[in-house]
Amino acid sequence: MSVEFGSSPSKSQVERAGKQLRRIKRGEADETLLEGCLDVIERYRQTYVKPMIACNVAMRRFTDALAIEATVTQRLKRMSTIVEKLTGRESQMNLANMRDIAGVRVVVRELGDLRRLQDYIEQRRRSSGVKIIDYVEDPRSSGYRAVHLICDYGTEPSRPVEIQLRTIVMHQWAEMVEGASDMLGFNYKQDGNSSFHQWAVLLSRVFAARELDKMADVTSNELEDAWKAMLQDKGGEL
Template sequence: MDYTEVLCDDIDSWKTIMFLYKSALKEITTKIDILNDEFQHVHQYNPIEHVKSRIKTPESIVKKLKREGYESTIDNMVKCINDIAGVRITCSFTSDIYRIAEIITKHSDLKVLMVKDYIKNPKDSGYKSYHLVVSVPIFMSDKVIDTKVEIQIRTIAMDFWASLEHKIYYKFEGNAPENIQNELKECADMISMLDAKMLSLNEAIKQSEKNNTKKDS
């Protein structure tokens, strides 16, 4: 079924659903912007390098439903797909990832539906990232509707690797030659080493600053 057929089934429902996802995305990005400002002005340290957000296209939604064996209906879209509204937070260090995730999950108005830690448990391909699926209350004029948003948190190095993997996946339609898959996995291992070294260096710098402060006092 082409995605336009899904829209034609119930255009009013489709518009309402997409309004909810866009509203949920605004809620989450606003929270992250406030968090970003707080770190910058209060803590004089900002763990967030970049923030990107997006809504899946209708075509992409239908393709994912088909790939996972579901009929292309609005009901299945809402129940079975967690990343229609998505936010990606890019950090400098792996320690920042867990710090940000902890802060986000403490927001009293958010409900954490799923956590997938692909940093401690990478995918076979080498993919690493920290995924949260949360529900956000959207206050309408006559009701409140909880709406899902996926939040991905990763380092700059992880994001660079994931971007390349994404291009390769679509270039070969998910069936890249074995030699390319092996090289991609090797790159993932090198990036893990780089992240570990960068974190270690950052910790050494912070410790040096503490020691200098103690000497000055």
């Protein structure tokens, strides 16, 4: 599986690298092959940089056109995360079909702005195809809320870029939950039914109610009890 250094690997080479990596991690292939696999994956990962930047520029242009106040950021998925995803929680995934290697996040002030921007993106990208995952209408079991759109950007090669649309409130929830998960050693990005996820879901309902200017259906006692249960599971103290 040798590829000239610096060249973009072919789809078949990328697929083989992902499969070989899993075999190495399971002890079914020689570890001397690991460096070559990681080299192919890293060069494939780098082909997402220009499409990601193009998407970032487009999102800034779109929000300007709509006069929407927004913060636009970008990220390229870390190699360690790609490896963990391929060999752990999504071990059946074909690397060439991974859709979130490149991501652009747009944080807007309120839900109305988010929907206007979502509609605008769909209109502008309709010809090239847009996949929409609406975690506002149907939040993840972890409590995560946002709208994800996957669009192809760039030429030679074109690559899928995951666009995350969040309001400030949605972003505040995600930042708070991520901070707590780092502190306590939970993986909040994995859906589940742990005490941590139960606390995060309750907190999400509080934040969602605040965003919609409604009365939350969660009491402060429920939230406090969930926090205590989470700490007890980790052997912590209030």
